[in-house]
């Protein structure tokens with residue numbers, strides 16, 4: 001990496017100016033845990049790095065009926081935060097299963113979303129929790145629902161001059177669960193992962209969100225499967241049927257970690273487990 | 284569904300390369316302060332060879348182990364060690380160390396005999412000193428020897444080598460061959476839990492027992508078993524460069540996709556057992572064993588998966604995908 005420009009703005013205004021000036025020549029650097037491997041493995045040579053770790057975006061708070069998480073909050077912050085534990089425990093559960101202590105200390109929620117990996121873990125549970133992201137540029141700001149955020153592997157609706165500022169989770173966050181299947185118990189990207197959120201009226205489901213990762217070019221919301229649950233009492237048979245429908249929405253591929261066949265088989269089990277966990281059924 | 288199974292495996296692990304004619308050498312230098320430097324060419328990649336070879340030198344010289352430092356990085360003057368492979372170092376190198384110690388003792392005894400004008404046979408080497416029995420005037424601590432040697436024209440280095448008999452051919456009729464190495468005997472008992480919906484295998488507990496001649500350093504023996512187990516877990520469950528072998532598609536290019544076990548994958552329970560039956564080919568009965576601690580868990584894991592599921596899987600690694608396919612078949 002020669003002659004890479006490095007900027008470390010100390011407030012959001014400066015950062016947005018830099019982004020406006022440099023457009024596609026700027027690459028945002030948060031924890032660097034996706035960016036640095038990309039530089040090392042795929043010879044990505046950013047022209048200018050803009051480090052956003054000094055912008056004070058690492059807050060977690062509740063405001064206006066939402067859980068607001070600054071894009072700079074790390075996995076470690078999320079898994080240790082008492083407010084997250086209380087309001088959105090499934091998010092903490094997902095954060096606990098990411099990478100290793102070192103990557104959790106450095107990696108941020110904003111990076112996980114902006115990197116737009118179809119296998120990302122925080123992303124899939126946030127998608128199930130119907131989170132929105134706040135994007136800002138020097139020209140203005142907008143909020144985008146996560147289900148409309150991803151456009152392809154590594155691609156989002158964000159413009160070059162936009163910064164992902166904040167993740168907003170509507171509260172209450174229902175009864176949610178996250179399940180991850182990797183190739184070992186730590187330091188593994190997901191072979192398939194699933195996030196679900198159920199709104200329960202007694203034992204009847206009044207609303208369901210099912211998100212699936214590593215099964216398509218983007219993290220996926222499985223609306224057909226979700227509809228199968230609404231107005232029904234959840235039991236093992238319905239859960240199995242719904243999990244199969246959720247996975248059928250995917251278009252998995254073969255890669256180093258697993259084949260499409262495996263993702264489909266094991267993915268069905270993972271979705272079923274997430275549903276059972278959220279519904280409080282079985283072990 | 285999660286199913287549990289248990290199984291045992293036994294291995295014979297040949298150590299010392301069955302006498303491929305690979306030598307090891309050693310040198311021991313007496314320093315002016317009366318301590319010693321053991322100079323070897325043996326690569327210590329964490330297996331503890333520096334530690335045990337110091338132990339052998341201290342024992343052969345009858346001096347405290349603190350008085351022996353080791354240098355295995357002497358570059359172009361390093362004695363030869365054919366290598367840290369074939370679990371051979373514990374079997375072969377101690378012979379070279381003992382020979383070097385004997386050579387050094389001879390030199391020092393001869394030098395002291397000259398100082399005292401007595402026959403070398405009259406000089407005893409013991410207890411970190413040399414002396415003539417029954418003559419209180421004629422005694423020197425090793426510190427005094429070290430100082431004294433500085434003023435003499437002698438460089439006190441003992442050298443030694445060990446060259447096991449070269450490999451002999453197998454008898455074409457019977458397959459028999461002369462056993463010039465040593466065999467260690469290992470046993471593993473494992474319990475696994477198989478997730479029949481994802482194919483993931485959790486190794487819950489492992490017992491490993493080894494007959495290894497002489498546990499020169501019981502702590503490092505246990506650590507070798509721990510380390511070998513970690514290699515064995517990777518071999519059995521995860522490590523693969525070509526997940527679609529023989530198809531070369533999606534060959535692994537980075538360690539990110541090459542799965543070695545982490546501490547989290549390690550069994551919660553590990554017990555070690557060490558049995559000692561002195562081996563005639565080793566110094567103090569010692570022979571190697573360590574590499575075997577990585578192979579013995581593998582067949583036990585495969586058998587335990589069979590015990591749990593009723594299915595024999597005959598390819599490694601037993602990745603979740605391999606397991607799920609086998610369960611479906």
Ligand SMILES: Cc1cc2nc3c(=O)[nH]c(=O)nc-3n(C[C@H](O)[C@H](O)[C@H](O)COP(=O)(O)OP(=O)(O)OC[C@H]3O[C@@H](n4cnc5c(N)ncnc54)[C@H](O)[C@@H]3O)c2cc1C
Nearest residue numbers: 030031032033034035098099107108111112114120121164
């Ligand atoms: C060893 C290892 C293990 C890992 N394990 C997991 C795992 O188990 N699960 C998982 O999901 N991920 C895992 N990851 C991936 C990574 O740690 C996460 O995706 C992390 O959240 C990325 O955040 P970051 O702050 O490091 O992002 P960075 O690497 O700094 O940035 C990633 C991308 O997002 C952009 N970006 C970052 N922040 C913003 C922002 N605020 N606005 C606009 N663009 C932005 C950057 O320009 C870059 O393109 C792992 C990575 C490693 C190296």
